Amino acid sequence: MRLLTLLFLLSTLASAKRLDFWPTIPFIRGADLCQYQNAYGQTRSEYMQEMVGLASQLMYSGAYGSEALDMLVTFQSLYERNISLAQRGRYLDVTLENTFRAYMDQYYRDLKPREKVISFTHIAPLVSIVRALSNNQRIGITREDLIGDLDYMIYGSYSYAPSCRGDILVTLTIVGKDGVTKNYVGQGKPNVVMSQIASKMFEDFQRTKFPSTISMGARNLTILGDLNGEVGKVQHPRIAKMNCEMLGARLPSVREYHIINSYGSWSGGVSLGNQANKWALSADDLFIPESNRTVWSTSSVNDRSCYYICVK
Numbered sequence: 250m251r252l253l254t255l256l257f258l259l260s261t262l263a264s265a266k267r268l269d270f271w272p273t274i275p276f277i278r279g280a281d282l283c284q285y286q287n288a289y290g291q292t293r294s295e296y297m298q299e300m301v302g303l304a305s306q307l308m309y310s311g312a313y314g315s316e317a318l319d320m321l322v323t324f325q326s327l328y329e330r331n332i333s334l335a336q337r338g339r340y341l342d343v344t345l346e347n348t349f350r351a352y353m354d355q356y357y358r359d360l361k362p363r364e365k366v367i368s369f370t371h372i373a374p375l376v377s378i379v380r381a382l383s384n385n386q387r388i389g390i391t392r393e394d395l396i397g398d399l400d401y402m403i404y405g406s407y408s409y410a411p412s413c414r415g416d417i418l419v420t421l422t423i424v425g426k427d428g429v430t431k432n433y434v435g436q437g438k439p440n441v442v443m444s445q446i447a448s449k450m451f452e453d454f455q456r457t458k459f460p461s462t463i464s465m466g467a468r469n470l471t472i473l474g475d476l477n478g479e480v481g482k483v484q485h486p487r488i489a490k491m492n493c494e495m496l497g498a499r500l501p502s503v504r505e506y507h508i509i510n511s512y513g514s515w516s517g518g519v520s521l522g523n524q525a526n527k528w529a530l531s532a533d534d535l536f537i538p539e540s541n542r543t544v545w546s547t548s549s550v551n552d553r554s555c556y557y558i559c560v561k
Contacts, residue, residue, distance in 0.1 A: 268400040268454065272350065272369040274421075276342035279408035345407060345419060345443055352447035362515035366455050372398050401425050410436050421446050459558075461517045465508060472509065472519065473498050473559040480519060481557050486547060489529035489557035498559035500529050503543060505560060506536050519558060529557035 350369055357365055401423050410416035419442050423431040431453065435445035459474035475481025476492050483489050486500075493499050501509060506528060512518025521528060524540040527550065535545045535555055547553045 266366070267364070267368050268366055269368050269370040269398065270423075271399050271402045272346075272371055274342075274346040274349065274403045274405055276345055276404070277406045279406045279418075281409045283409040283411060283413040341407065341417075341439060344439055345405065348440060349421075349443035349447055352444045353451060356447065356451045360455075360515050362455060363512075364516065367451070370399065372396070397426075399426075417442060419443065419446065421450075423450070455515050457512075457514050457517050457519060463508070463512050463517050465505070470501075470505060470508075471561055472517075473561065475557060475559065483529070483555065483557060485553045486529035486535060486555055486557070487532045489555065490532045492557070493559035496559050496561075498561040500531060500557060501536075501560050503530065503536060506530070506538075506543075509558070509560075510538060521556075527552075527555040529555045 353367060353369075357367075403421060403423050405419060405421040407417050407419045410418045415438060416436055417439055418436045419434065421433045421435075423433075431450075433446045433449050435442045435449075437445065457472070459472055459478045461472045462469050463472065464470075473493075473496055475489075476495065481489065481492065483492070490500055506521065509518040510521040514520040521536075521538045524537050526538060527545075528536040528538075530536040530544060533547050535547060535550065535553075536543055537545055
């Protein structure tokens with residue numbers, strides 16, 4: 250029984266708390282920045298000069314004055330018609346919501362962290378979800394007393410980007426139980442723009458937060474980061490050693506660096522990178538991942554600047 254308890258405790262180390270998000274993301278359509286750009290991107294005289302230039306080119310190609318005018322009017326009406334059809338935006342909010350969740354799940358499948366922090370959780374009964382989908386409706390909250398089961402809700406806005414090339418500008422706001430918000434922005438085609446926001450959000454929520462405790466087999470190791478609780482960088486490992494001592498901590502050993510790297514930045518550790526990165530090992534030694542030897546003295550390298558994390 251004691252062994253099972255110990256194994257359970259070890260399995261919970263380096264795990265982050267799961268955060269439940271409401272899967273339905275309401276989107277509000279913002280101002281059409283493309284039309285704004287078209288309206289104010291040129292002065293009246295610049296616009297008239299452009300239209301005169303186009304008419305002159307048509308007349309040079311053989312069209313009469315009235316024919317050139319009719320063609321310009323027709324081209325303009327076709328352009329405005331296509332823009333009008335695109336701006337109806339029916340179900341664009343559903344596309345943005347679903348692609349956002351799909352990209353987020355793809356990051357979890359590809360990177361495979363030990364614990365999944367971001368979880369999209371429906372708080373409505375399953376029968377209510379099926380009924381809403383059958384009626385082609387968004388999935389709402391059926392019982393207000395269940396809202397307390399959520400950690401965050403998300404809402405967003407979208408507008409047509411000023412580039413007028415089919416891109417949309419999307420903002421996403423995350424609201425926590427305490428009312429604190431996080432905001433993200435992305436711009437691109439509707440089918441890919443949410444990948445930018447999903448990537449930023451995945452990193453913010455899934456990346457290791459210090460202090461982080463990981464299992465070293467028979468013992469635990471707490472990673473503190475630098476003086477600011479981040480991965481630090483200094484000009485000499487001696488400075489890193491001094492900073493760790495100020496925290497009542499120390500620099501990792503070679504074995505600890507290997508294990509910290511094995512956990513990685515998504516599962517409670519730190520991804521150390523390749524041999525381009527140098528990490529403070531002691532006052533005069535550096536740990537260089539994936540090099541022909543992992544321990545290097547400061548006298549054997551040209552650049553003594555290095556990254557560091559403190560542990561205890």
